[in-house]
Amino acid sequence: MFYDEELEESDHFYQSQPLILQFCYALYNMLVAHSEFVCYLVIIINHMVSASFVTLVLPITIFLWAMLSVPRPSKRYWMTAIIYTEVTIVIKYFFQFGFFPFNQNKLDRNKPYHPPNIIGVEKKDGYVHYDLVQLLALFFHRSILKCHGLWDEDQVHQKTRKQMIMEKLREQLFKAKAFIIKRFLEIYLPIKQFFYNLIHPEYSAVTDVYVLMFLADTVDFIIIVFGFWAFGKHSSADITSSLSEDQVPGPFLVMVLIQFGTMVVDRALYLRKTVMGKVIFQVILVFGIHFWMFFILPGVTERFSENTVAQMWYFVKCIYFGLSAYQIRCGYPTRVLGNFLTKSYNYVNLFLFQFRLVPFLTELRAVMDWVWTDTSLSLSSWICVEDIYAHIFILKCWRESEKLQRYPQPRGQKKKKVVKYGMGGMIVVLLICIVWFPLLFMSLVKSVAGVVNTPLDVSVKITLAGFQPIFTMSAQQQQMALEWLETYIKDDLVIAQLKGSSNSLWTISPPSRQNLIDMLGANDKAFQITVAWSVQNLSLGAKAETASGKNVLTLGNDTRHELITLLNGTEGNLKQEWWIVDELKPGPIMIEGEKQEAGLHIYVFSDQVSPPSLGFLAGYIMGLYASVVLVIGKFVREFFSGISHTIMFEELPNVDRILKLCTDIFLVRETGELDLEEDMYAKLIFLYRSPETMIKWTREKTQ
Structure with a gap:
């Protein structure tokens, strides 16, 4: 056994240190082991903050050069990154002087298409902070490579290949004798050799990171759904508000379709295991997304560095690019069928496997797998195998x-009481909650998460019988609040102050005036006055925007005689006339300041409404009740009433042999043994058709 006294003392000294110090040592060692990814992260963050052309070059080289290099990025790449960063710092410093006219106007700094902003040489504070951190990270990684002897590469194989290329190059130079061909070949041949080695590697460490790539795409999809306003012009509402208004924004639809299309293409490339197609797809996505994010999107919305949602989307997309480059560099695995969740058998995998409940996801996945996989089975047979598995x-x-x-x-x-009351009690509570959930939801939304629906406008109109209205007035938002009823809060009470003078002239013709006087004088007939009111609210929830009503009163004889006297007294006046209405006594709530002129005070109690994000749910209680109670009730009823029909296929003591048969079908399909695939599929179908054989296959193993 190997023993070294110095190593033993070093380990003993390390273990005797405090835990916090050991934790710091571990963090440093992790940083040293992944210094390459630290450089990538700093470069991407620098580009997200700067969002300029000078910082765009290195992120593209990361996804199309560094992360595709086997086994690691070469010394040439790191020297290129270091020199490029140093040149960028010098250029930015040079343009900070005040004698450049295009950097003088401060109003142009927020323009997305201002040339200094696009190039990245605008004059600003802290212009070089992130570049210095980037340069520091690059030098740190360079020192790590030198410490481990990985900076100066072994040139044995490269020299042989280089000599062959140079010999061919000399032959071409002697034949063509053209300097242009020489320069072209010096650039073209290394690039061609790089991608040739990438697509046709001598050795390949096969890996499978498709699940992580799909997860990154899913996160981007969610960001688009809930933050699409950051990718469109003049878009400020969220998706729930737009859908509640029966509108689907055009930019949102385009982005969702493009994102979904890239996920489908990625799945197709994964099933076909074509590295060349993946490389082409990677190049198109890298250039296309960077061009869209940093040259087109800022003109539609704002500068990328000020768009937080777009920065989040881009950062997740960079993670996808890194995983995609890692997949290209290592190559696709031989077997890609099946599901990563079926690698182990526990409650976690069983819970995550319920993704099959997502509408059309299982069907779409099965059809795509059948389309892009070499198989001898028909689509129905393929789906049958997937369902059995x-x-x-x-x-x-x-x-x-x-x-x-x-x-x-x-x-x-x-059965123990813990099991009965635990499991049974939970099921009882769950069923009761499902039945009463819609009503409980409506109540809680308004009482807990409800928002105040303050009136925007209050209008009053007074009409004598069927004649021209004598008084119309409206009041805009001016609220004075007080706690009034238990079901309301102080913000729900609004006092609308209406001025006494009508805002419209009383334009009645002389014959109609005389007819009105005659009707007022007829004491044997009732004379009615109508007071109509309307309140306009913000459209926050599912309620109507305008609430209205009216009150009809019968005038007494004294009031009728006073009106006749008033009308007769103004009959000969040819000037314009209007009515003034005043209240006899003030309301129960005192208004600050003394009353200076005639007017009305109307007390409005506004019920709280659901928030805009939940209004499309809370507004349709019957639809919610039908969708939740009836649909879920149908599935629950099938679980309780359809057990007898599935006993033969549910109560299987040992399913290992059937599971192995399914995996064998996947294996022979991947190896191209399509005849054997058909035979095994026929065996699986016969097994499910024969109860006796099924019983023999699923018996418990005996000693």
Whole structure:
């Protein structure tokens, strides 16, 4: 056994240190081990903050050069990055002087297409901070490579290949004798050799990071759905508000379709295991997304450095680019069928496997796998195998969990109360919640998450019988609040102050005036006055924007005689006339300041409404009740009433042999043994058609 006293003393000294110091040592060692990714992260963050052309070059080289190099980025790349960063710092420093006219106007600094902003040489404070951090990270990685002897590369194989290329180059030079051809070949041949080695590697460390790439695309998809306003012009509402108004924004639809299309293409390349197609797709995405994010999107919205949602989307996309480059560099695995969740059997995998409940996701995945996979099975047979495999996997998870719970229990022993009241009680509570959830949801939304719906406008109109209205007035938002009723809060009460003078002239013709006087004088007939009011609210929830009503009163004889006297007294006046209305006494709530002129005070109690984000749900209680209670109730009823029809395929003690048969079908399909695939599929179908054979195959293993 190897023993070194100095190493033993070093380990003892390390273990004797405090835990916080050991943690710092571990962080430093992790930083040293992944210094390459630290450089990538700093370069990407620098570009996200600067969002200029000079910082765009290095992120593109990361995804199309550094992360595609086997086994690691060469010394040439790191020297290129260091020199480029140093030149960038010098150029930015040079343009900070005040004698450049295009950097004098401060108003142009926020323009996305201002040339200094696009290039990255605008005059600003802290112009070089991130570049210095980037240069520091690059020098740190350079020192790590030198410490491990990886900076100066072994040139044995490269020299041989280089000599062959130079010999061919000399032959071409002697034949063509053209300097242009020489320069072209010096650039073209290394690039061609780089991509040739990438697509046709001598050795390949096969890996599979498709799940992580799909997860990154899913996060980007969610960012687009809930933050699409950051990618469109004059878009400030969220997606729930737009959908509640039966509108689908055009930019949102285009972005969602493009994002979904890239996910489909990525799945197709993964199933076909074509590295060349993946390289082409990577190049198109890298250039296309960077051009769109930093040259087109700023003109539509604002500068990229001021768009937080776009920065989040770009950062997640950079993670996808890194994973994609890693997949290209290592190559696709031989077997890509199946599911990563089916590698182990436990409650976590069983829970995550319920992604199959997402509408059309399982169907779309099965059809795409059948289209882009070489197989001899028809589409229906393919779906049959996938369904059997999924069902057997679920049974396998349950059987493994039963082993951990020492199941089954001894014969003749009653169930424990913990199990009955625990599991049974949870099911009872769950069923009750499902039944009463919509009503509870409506109540809680308004009482807990409700928002105040303050009136925007209050209008009053007074009409004598069927004649021209004598008084119209409206009041805009001016609220005075007080706690009034238990179901309201102080912000729900609004006092609308209406001025006494009508805002419209009383334009009545002389014959109509005389007719009105005659009707007022007829004491044997009732004379009615109508007071109509309307309140306009903000459209926050599902309620109508305008609430209105009216009150009809019958005038007494004294009031009728006073009106006749008033009308007769102004009959000969040819000037314009209007009515003035005043209240007899003030309301119960005192208004600050004394009353100076005639007017009305109207007390408005506004019910709280659902927030805009939940208004499209809370506004349709019957639809919500039908979708939740009836649909979920249908699935629950099938679970309780359809058990007898599935006993043969659910109560399988041991599913290992069936599971192995399914995996064997996947294996022979990947190896191209399509005849054997058909034979195994026929065996699987016969197994499900024969109850006796199924019983033999699923018996518990005996010693």
